[in-house]
Amino acid sequence: MNVCVIGTGYVGLVTGVCFSSLGHHVICVDQDHHKVQSLQDGVVPIYEPGLKERLDQNRNEQRLSFTTDMKRGMAQAEVIIIAVGTPANKDGSADLSFIKRVSLDIGHYLTPGVTVVTKSTVPIGTNRKIKQWIAFSCGHQQFSVASCPEFLREGNAIKDTLEMERAVFGVEDAVAETVLRQLHEPIPTTIVVTSIETAEASKYAANAFLATKISFINEVANVCENVGADIEALATIMGLDHRIGPSYLQAGVGYGGSCFPKDTQAFIRVAQQAGYDLQIVPAVEKVNKEQRQRLFNKLKSVYPPSLAGKRVAVLGLAFKPNTDDMRAAPSIDLVEALHHAGATTVGYDPVAQSQAERVLPNLVRTSSWQEAVKSADAVFLLTDWPEFKAINLNELKSLMNEPIVIDGRNLFKPEEMLKYGFYYDSIGRTKVDGRSLSGANVFSKALYTQTGTK
Ligand SMILES: NC(=O)c1ccc[n+]([C@@H]2O[C@H](COP(=O)([O-])OP(=O)(O)OC[C@H]3O[C@@H](n4cnc5c(N)ncnc54)[C@H](O)[C@@H]3O)[C@@H](O)[C@H]2O)c1
Numbered sequence: 001m002n003v004c005v006i007g008t009g010y011v012g013l014v015t016g017v018c019f020s021s022l023g024h025h026v027i028c029v030d031q032d033h034h035k036v037q038s039l040q041d042g043v044v045p046i047y048e049p050g051l052k053e054r055l056d057q058n059r060n061e062q063r064l065s066f067t068t069d070m071k072r073g074m075a076q077a078e079v080i081i082i083a084v085g086t087p088a089n090k091d092g093s094a095d096l097s098f099i100k101r102v103s104l105d106i107g108h109y110l111t112p113g114v115t116v117v118t119k120s121t122v123p124i125g126t127n128r129k130i131k132q133w134i135a136f137s138c139g140h141q142q143f144s145v146a147s148c149p150e151f152l153r154e155g156n157a158i159k160d161t162l163e164m165e166r167a168v169f170g171v172e173d174a175v176a177e178t179v180l181r182q183l184h185e186p187i188p189t190t191i192v193v194t195s196i197e198t199a200e201a202s203k204y205a206a207n208a209f210l211a212t213k214i215s216f217i218n219e220v221a222n223v224c225e226n227v228g229a230d231i232e233a234l235a236t237i238m239g240l241d242h243r244i245g246p247s248y249l250q251a252g253v254g255y256g257g258s259c260f261p262k263d264t265q266a267f268i269r270v271a272q273q274a275g276y277d278l279q280i281v282p283a284v285e286k287v288n289k290e291q292r293q294r295l296f297n298k299l300k301s302v303y304p305p306s307l308a309g310k311r312v313a314v315l316g317l318a319f320k321p322n323t324d325d326m327r328a329a330p331s332i333d334l335v336e337a338l339h340h341a342g343a344t345t346v347g348y349d350p351v352a353q354s355q356a357e358r359v360l361p362n363l364v365r366t367s368s369w370q371e372a373v374k375s376a377d378a379v380f381l382l383t384d385w386p387e388f389k390a391i392n393l394n395e396l397k398s399l400m401n402e403p404i405v406i407d408g409r410n411l412f413k414p415e416e417m418l419k420y421g422f423y424y425d426s427i428g429r430t431k432v433d434g435r436s437l438s439g440a441n442v443f444s445k446a447l448y449t450q451t452g453t454k
Contacts, residue, residue: 107137170199221428231428316383
């Protein structure tokens with residue numbers, strides 16, 4: 001099929017590359033000249049494992065190209081995919097200005113019979129508006145619209161597209177369903193055909209549920225700290241129940257990224273506008289915000305009365321591993337709080353260094369974790385990159401001014417940190433202070449009781 005993808009960000013680029021891998025002919029359109037130029041030069045502007053290789057292959061095989069020219073992009077298209085951003089407005093509602101702009105532009109060049117599919121996450125009712133906007137600018141209704149919400153996870157986006165667990169087709173006519181079936185034909189997946197409204201709502205509901213799981217386990221972790229229970233063992237026990245499942249039960253600093261924070265907020269507004277006040281989702285958001293503050297307080301309590309003048313290293317800046325996406329990353333709030341408290345911050349991330357420069361101008365960025373922790377009075381661990389899991393604890397301790405580690409991802413084991421002589425606090429586990437301990441029998445003096453699983 002001939003496909004035009006409009007918006008070449010995390011979703012649009014992955015979609016374009018993957019659909020061309022399936023044999024479709026794809027033209028990706030973006031208004032960002034710099035981005036399009038990079039892509040035409042074979043430079044991928046985001047970090048996503050496996051994307052560059054597929055992009056090169058499909059470009060070489062003439063199935064994939066990039067342009068800023070909407071008319072050119074749409075000229076041969078049988079299907080047009082909208083993948084532009086829907087960021088949050090100040091009040092939390094979804095900003096539909098990019099969607100509206102693109103819909104009006106589509107109308108200018110639309111050939112009758114084409115299906116316009118929205119992958120962007122949009123409030124319920126938006127695809128109906130898209131139809132009106134397009135019709136307004138093209139002057140006819142000879143086209144179909146469909147909602148095909150995107151469920152990919154950054155860092156795993158290729159697999160999530162080529163082996164998607166489900167494809168949701170929100171359609172109002174048979175033409176759109178046939179086109180979407182053809183487009184997804186080579187992907188072995190479960191297809192759910194439903195109404196446009198249900199498809200739109202399903203994305204918000206799915207993200208709100210995953211965010212709920214994260215905030216729930218974080219609340220349980222906070223209780224664990226007060227009662228001496230261990231969240232890691234507890235989450236394993238819960239996850240073994242197939243009705244619950246183990247995913248999204250990792251206690252930590254809370255969720256961030258381009259989706260959960262804005263989509264939970266937008267869902268609250270969507271429900272409000274429809275006359276229903278959600279109860280659970282606002283609580284999920286509140287817990288998530290407080291979780292960042294809790295982590296900060298853990299460090300504050302080590303240095304009473306003030307963190308002024310302390311040098312704090314932040315390991316991990318992206319909101320999760322395997323991406324360079326800094327949108328709503330916990331590191332942003334933590335670094336701001338540290339500066340506000342008078343501390344200086346030094347940070348390192350394996351791939352998000354340049355993205356971090358834009359959002360964390362006061363953070364001194366380094367090119368290795370060793371450089372970041374050098375002479376630090378404390379380390380905050382915020383992203384569970386494999387590189388950090390492999391840190392040599394002896395080396396870490398020897399580089400730091402004070403061996404204090406606050407682990408927002410439960411990456412290290414408290415008993416190990418105790419053995420190496422760290423003050424170590426994490427999420428939902430008993431904190432340990434090994435600074436005055438040395439020698440082989442430290443465990444006899446340990447504050448920590450092991451509750452791990454076999
Ligand atoms: N990032 C994710 O993990 C993810 C996952 C699922 C769904 N989504 C949803 O997908 C949508 C896109 O997200 P993203 O992260 O890819 O956004 P993004 O900000 O990375 O990319 C959006 C792109 O659209 C381009 N654009 C904006 N207006 C345009 C126009 N008029 N013409 C051409 N290009 C235009 C921008 O230049 C940008 O490159 C959002 O609604 C998001 O909620 C994102």
